[in-house]
Amino acid sequence: MSHCLGCCSCYKTGHCCIRDDAEKLSEEIAEADGVILGSPTYASNVSGLMKDFIDRGHFVIEQLLHGKYCVIVATGENYGNGDAAKVLKNLVIYSGGRLSGSIGFNSPFNGEDFEKEKLYGRCRRAAHRMIKAMRGKKIYPIQSMIHFIV
Numbered sequence: 001m002s003h004c005l006g007c008c009s010c011y012k013t014g015h016c017c018i019r020d021d022a023e024k025l026s027e028e029i030a031e032a033d034g035v036i037l038g039s040p041t042y043a044s045n046v047s048g049l050m051k052d053f054i055d056r057g058h059f060v061i062e063q064l065l066h067g068k069y070c071v072i073v074a075t076g077e078n079y080g081n082g083d084a085a086k087v088l089k090n091l092v093i094y095s096g097g098r099l100s101g102s103i104g105f106n107s108p109f110n111g112e113d114f115e116k117e118k119l120y121g122r123c124r125r126a127a128h129r130m131i132k133a134m135r136g137k138k139i140y141p142i143q144s145m146i147h148f149i150v
Helices: 009-013 021-031 048-056 060-065 081-094 113-136 141-149
Strands: 034-042 069-076 098-106
Touching: 021 048, 021 060, 034 048, 034 081, 034 113, 048 060, 048 081, 060 081, 069 081, 069 113, 081 098, 081 141, 098 113
Parallel strands: 034 069, 069 098
Antiparallel strands: none
């Protein structure tokens, strides 16, 4: 995925002028009922690839996430995954998405098996919450209010 050029053609046409995987991802998001956005944490922020995805889709992704149920995942080895999670949460909520779950965790190299089982449980619960929210067409009033203000 190429870096954003800052040309703002997406504001005029509704899609990015650069033809690469970002457009394919946009098509996949448009067809999805729910979206899981995740990133490892590098220097207390999302990865460069996720940042490119956010920048490239500034207008397009914001429109595609509107009304979609989302779960965000941020991982890190020792610190900063909260900052990365905040970037992903803001992307979803500011875009009018419906944040139904959030997973942030530190994952040290060679983590213990019991930590993995705990993580799998958290992931399963987040997935079940998102499915339940989609089936029930759950509305999140505070998130909707924040999106309206933004």
